[in-house]
Amino acid sequence: MRFLHTADWHIGRRLHGFDLTESQADAFTQIETIAKAEKVDGILLAGDLYDRGLPSESSVEQLNAMIEQLNLTDQIPIYAISGNHDSAIRLATGAQWFKATKFYMATDIKDAFDPITVGDTQIFLLPYFEPFAAAQYFDDESIVHLDQAVAAAVAKMKTLFDPDKKHILEAHFFVSGSTTTDSETQLTVGGLASVPLETLKDFDYVALGHLHGRQALQADNASYSGSPVKFSLSEATQEKGVYILDTETMTREFKPLTPLRDVQLLHESFETLIDPIFYNGLDLDNYYGITLTDTKPIPNVLARLREIYPNIITLEREKGYQASLRPSALNVKHQDPMALLEQFYELVAKDDLSDQQKQWAEDALKKANKEVQP
Amino acid sequence: MRFLHTADWHIGRRLHGFDLTESQADAFTQIETIAKAEKVDGILLAGDLYDRGLPSESSVEQLNAMIEQLNLTDQIPIYAISGNHDSAIRLATGAQWFKATKFYMATDIKDAFDPITVGDTQIFLLPYFEPFAAAQYFDDESIVHLDQAVAAAVAKMKTLFDPDKKHILEAHFFVSGSTTTDSETQLTVGGLASVPLETLKDFDYVALGHLHGRQALQADNASYSGSPVKFSLSEATQEKGVYILDTETMTREFKPLTPLRDVQLLHESFETLIDPIFYNGLDLDNYYGITLTDTKPIPNVLARLREIYPNIITLEREKGYQASLRPSALNVKHQDPMALLEQFYELVAKDDLSDQQKQWAEDALKKANKEVQP
Known part of the structure; x- marks a missing residue:
């Protein structure tokens, strides 16, 4: 079987005040094209479909149209889970009906114990959940931290393993060893909200969501697909895309997406930035995070730069007040x-x-x- | 065919600050019991499923559970439209899937022109819409008021009439001649936002939502079911319930619901109200709107009355500042x-x-x- 692994669509997200609707629609179209060209047997959509629990009407309209396109028009099965940005209750609306067209929308920890068998593979859908939900589900007050909760869930899933099948887990959390970017919400402070890779070792593949950069985790049997769109300056150098997983060989191939408007960093003097020889080589519709190397005052600096770079998202001074300080x-x-x-x-x-x-x-x-x- | 006609569930509604979740759940259970006892072929749910466009998570959970119970567990077809309190876009989530189990959720004017044939009957679902949506749909700028918009929609629906079938329209608006209560939102001021009964004459039955009292309209071929629960003091004397419509005879029978906690008016002196001989005859869990006949000051009057009547929703003086004035x-x-x-x-x-x-x-x-x- 061949699956497309994607996650963290964050429909409704804004980038420093800029509307990302078009960028997200464009990335979606590329994902759809890849899914059809690769003739995948399903799409693994690993959480954070929306950017917030209470999405706007236009976000609801956008995500509904995307899901209808993939599942009803293209007839591609979808294996989705809710992430920490989603309202599990709202996303659950209609889930009982969606199964009829192989759109699986898991929003509750109990859904993880109802695996879906497709060809040579068993798919386990573990949505984002709080440790107390696991404590309640397992009636075990000793479950306090995420690692304990996931360990308990994995133990139960393993009792449901069909030994003749491959086993895929889809989940939305921080796996130890991952590095974070600025655009993921820190689930908790203190380091207890992460899951050791070791806990997930019995799955042939773990399709993860939550971290927006796929480089965050290097593992044979697990990966973050990353978000399809750059959501913060700290993602400027990341290549965005999706994975195509082949369950026969259990290998995955990364398929990059071309950003409609890229997020890029510029670290230059004002004089260089306003020089046509410099900026004519750039895509000026991109979102720019600019760090000026100048030390002298420049009157109306932001307004003057915006005449050339309309989508400036941050403007800082190298020797001035810097984010890193x-x-x-x-x-x-x-x-x-x-x-x-x-x-x-x-x-x-x-x-x-x-x-x-x-x-x-x-x-x-x-x-x-x-x-x-x- | 036999249909149960209900409307204006307003899930999430509060009564003068009191949570109506339990009352609405209780009314729902009665509606379900009636639907099963009467072996209806479907439920006509004529708009305002939610009390607001952005319902809370608990409201979403409550309505989802009700719909799943009726449609998936009881396997009763549902013919629903969005009302003026609903977000059409949010309610449309999943609608493409719901049809598979005969749950029809119409949220756009265009849905009215896709009638559903069931037995001897064609059902037309016309959700609440603004006149400008009709102007846009019909590409006719002369459509400015609701009566014109509905007339245009009815004209188009009539071209779709199967002459061998009965024709039911389900709609959510104010029909001229209706009287309003305090708990409906006035759609507009000025009287243009109403539809003359004459416009609807070619339908065998018009299942209406919007007004909460079924007495609001007296017509052979049209009725408001009213809300299942009393939502304001002005509904205190209304009997709540649902209609059972028989399409063979085109007659309808009203089935009353018993309120979990009734809304009632008391017009008495303080002395009477605190007299056990008086209040022992009352269901003290009811919601009471109290008008005191006293003229003298009564210290801590509300607190003292609440010791006996915990659910007082208004307290007024007959000779003081009166609502009716x-x-x-x-x-x-x-x-x-x-x-x-x-x-x-x-x-x-x-x-x-x-x-x-x-x-x-x-x-x-x-x-x-x-x-x-x-």
């Missing part, structure tokens, strides 16, 4: 307000607080602390 | 602010404005007018 959310929580203020002042003003300024800040913080305490 | 929304729009203020003062203070007060109000209104003008 921002204290991370995690660090912020562990630092005292005075230390944070000093860092912030240094970032913005390129100077240290004077003793007088420190005194003022300390007085103000003392006063503020007094006010919030009873 | 409120200027209607329609009147308000046609009166000048000074006249409204005088009415309001009289209602609240039981006195006329003094000349000095009038002068102050006029000065303030003049000043306010000046501020909003450029």
Whole structure:
């Protein structure tokens, strides 16, 4: 059997305020073309169909049309699970009817224990779920973390293995060893929300969703397809696409997608950026994250650059306030307000607080602390 | 053929802040029981399945379970249309699949021209739509008002009439001659958003939704089933239920539903209301709209009454500020602010404005007018 593995469509997503509807529609058309050209026996759609639990009407319309096209018009079976961005309850609407045309929409942990056999393969659909749902399902209060929950689910799935078949798992979570980009939601902080690859070793293939870059995991029997579209600047250098899995050989081939509008980084001086010799070589419809190497002030810099590059998503200074210098959310929580203020002042003003300024800040913080305490 | 006609389920609706989930679930169970006992060939569900376009997850779960129960478990065909409270786009999710089990979910004006033939009957499903959708569909800019839009739709439906069949129309709008209650949304102000009964004369039966009281329309070939549950105080005296339609005789029989918690009006003195001899005869779990006949102040009156009647939805004074004396929304729009203020003062203070007060109000209104003008 041949399957197309894709995930993380995130219908409704925006990129720094820019509407991605057209980019997503274009990527979809390429996926459909690949599925038909490769004569696949099904599409594995590994979660995060929508960007949010409460998608807009236009997102609902877009995803419905895509699914109808693939499943009803092209008659391609779909094996889908809900991801952490989806509302499982909303996505479940109609699921009981969809099976009739081989559109499987799994939204509940119990769906994982109802594998679908197709040709030489058993497909297990494990939607995104919270550990407490597993604790409830298995009536086992000791299940607190995701790794425990998945281990319990895998143990139960293995009791359902048909030894004469290949076994595919479709799931939506963070597998240990993966590296993340900026556009995935961190499920939890603290490192407990990941699943060791070892837990998944008895599956012939694990079709994963959640991480948007396929390079995030290197494993023989598991991969992230990645998202079909770049959703953040940190994905600028990623090649997007889908996998074609052949269950006879259990090998997979990556099929790249061509972005309608690419996301790219530019690291140049203002003078270079406004030079036609430079920009005539670029696709100016792309989304650009620009880092200026200049140190002097440039009046109306964003407006002037947007005349050439209409889709600028970020504009930063190499030697100015840089994203990479921002204290991370995690660090912020562990630092005292005075230390944070000093860092912030240094970032913005390129100077240290004077003793007088420190005194003022300390007085103000003392006063503020007094006010919030009873 | 025998059909059960119901409408206006409004899943997700609240009654003066009280959750109606249980009442709606109970009414549903009664409807299901009637449908099975009467061995109906289908259920006509005439719009406003949800109370709002963006229903909560729990509402989605509740409606999905009801539809699955009727259509998949009980195997009863469902002929449904979207109403003005529904999001047509959201309700359309899965509709292409639902037909396989005879669950017809019409959400677009074009669906009206794809009648379903069942036994001796053709069923036309005309969902709620805005006149501009009809203007667009018929490519006719002269269609501006609902009556014109419905006339055009009916003319087209009549070209599809099979002369050997009975013709049922299912629709969701205000038919002229109907009287409204407080719980229907007024579609527009001005009286143009209604359809004359005459327009519908060529149908053997018109199964209507929109108005919550079945008494709203008296016609041989058309009726509102009304909502299964009382959604406002103005529905207190209505008997709720469903119709069973027999297409052989084209007669209909009303089947009442027993409310889980009724909505009732009490018009009594405080002394009577707190007298066990009075209230022991009542179902105290009901929702009560109370009008006190007392004229003297009663300390903590609401809290004291709620000790006996936990589900009080309104508390008014017969001789105080009364709902029936409120200027209607329609009147308000046609009166000048000074006249409204005088009415309001009289209602609240039981006195006329003094000349000095009038002068102050006029000065303030003049000043306010000046501020909003450029």
